[in-house]
Amino acid sequence: MGGGGGTTEASGWPALTPALTPALSPRRGSPAVIRVLATIEREEGCPASILRGEAVMRPLAVWETPFRCLGPAPAATFPRMTLEDSLGDILRKARTSTHTTPEAAATEAGLTLAAYAAMEDSGQLAAHTQFSPLCRRLSLCDMKLERIAHGWLPADVGAGQWRELRTITTAGDGMTVNAFLVWDPATREAALFDTGFDAAPIFALIGEFGLQLRHLFITHSHGDHVAAIGPIRQRFPAVALHSGSAHAPAAQRLTPGATFAVGALQVAFRETPGHADDGITYVITGWPGGAPAVAVVGDAIFAGSMGGARDLLPLARGKVIEHILSLPGPTLICPGHGPLTTVAQEQANNPWFP
Numbered sequence: 001m002g003g004g005g006g007t008t009e010a011s012g013w014p015a016l017t018p019a020l021t022p023a024l025s026p027r028r029g030s031p032a033v034i035r036v037l038a039t040i041e042r043e044e045g046c047p048a049s050i051l052r053g054e055a056v057m058r059p060l061a062v063w064e065t066p067f068r069c070l071g072p073a074p075a076a077t078f079p080r081m082t083l084e085d086s087l088g089d090i091l092r093k094a095r096t097s098t099h100t101t102p103e104a105a106a107t108e109a110g111l112t113l114a115a116y117a118a119m120e121d122s123g124q125l126a127a128h129t130q131f132s133p134l135c136r137r138l139s140l141c142d143m144k145l146e147r148i149a150h151g152w153l154p155a156d157v158g159a160g161q162w163r164e165l166r167t168i169t170t171a172g173d174g175m176t177v178n179a180f181l182v183w184d185p186a187t188r189e190a191a192l193f194d195t196g197f198d199a200a201p202i203f204a205l206i207g208e209f210g211l212q213l214r215h216l217f218i219t220h221s222h223g224d225h226v227a228a229i230g231p232i233r234q235r236f237p238a239v240a241l242h243s244g245s246a247h248a249p250a251a252q253r254l255t256p257g258a259t260f261a262v263g264a265l266q267v268a269f270r271e272t273p274g275h276a277d278d279g280i281t282y283v284i285t286g287w288p289g290g291a292p293a294v295a296v297v298g299d300a301i302f303a304g305s306m307g308g309a310r311d312l313l314p315l316a317r318g319k320v321i322e323h324i325l326s327l328p329g330p331t332l333i334c335p336g337h338g339p340l341t342t343v344a345q346e347q348a349n350n351p352w353f354p
């Protein structure tokens with residue numbers, strides 16, 4: 001009963017999630033007339049006096065708690081993070097994917113084997129590294145890799161454009177992972193993208209903003225991305241699960257062309273395998289104020305790098321080019337690890353994509 005804002009102990013009432021008149025704040029024991037400004041879905045047990053559209057409702061019981069007017073959410077601030085992959089991580093991934101030995105990479109870079117190995121291990125640029133021959137061998141863009149070597153980070157993405165988007169970064173197994181929560185500000189319907197390691201901060205946000213979690217979209221089934229799925233499904237048993245995994249129950253499997261509504265938001269998906277067989281990128285549009293689309297990409301691409309794909313690198317890279325970097329430049333990219341970025345920034349700076 002109750003869904004955050006407009007919470008009441010009166011029995012038989014639906015979750016009063018639509019915007020309520022701001023002046024309304026009934027005190028304990030006071031009679032109140034509630035003017036509902038948006039549609040309320042009928043729910044089982046809902047009194048007949050609650051109608052679709054603008055309606056006047058007379059409470060049947062004393063309000064136990066004052067209403068909280070659910071205005072627009074405060075602008076999100078996305079945490080500043082270091083890149084998921086250092087220079088050394090990128091070199092090692094590219095070297096193994098191209099079956100290049102450390103000795104051959106060192107020769108191309110004009111370095112001793114010890115100096116090259118230290119650069120891979122530490123991520124610190126070795127003096128006099130010859131980027132052009134090294135990157136030719138490793139199939140990377142030399143100018144973009146050099147920029148990363150000198151400390152490139154994505155510019156501020158302007159988080160305030162998406163008020164109803166939150167990043168939830170949780171830690172486990174010696175790493176951090178990002179999950180994302182989005183919602184419609186009017187209906188308070190919400191969707192979660194991956195779970196991360198810990199459900200507690202997700203539950204806190206759902207409570208804080210009075211949300212009703214309808215969907216859980218999985219970008220891929222690697223353990224760090226779905227670790228908290230148990231407690232989330234336990235708390236919200238009706239949540240609809242969506243996955244690209246061939247091993248998922250049929251009802252949870254994404255079908256070609258399917259789209260999903262989260263209030264006025266629309267969620268479409270694109271298959272981006274390579275890093276994982278079941279890799280999916282979700283594209284969310286319909287944001288209030290015309291904010292750019294948001295792509296939740298899992299580990300298909302990171303700011304300045306991409307998820308490891310080993311022998312499937314050509315497939316992974318091709319899918320990113322086809323399905324992510326083809327999106328409009330201002331599209332926000334929400335990766336499973338590391339900072340948020342945009343399509344335009346990755347086109348200009350990601351060394352895996354010439």
Ligand SMILES: [Fe+2]
Nearest residue numbers: 220222299307
């Ligand atoms: Fe992954």
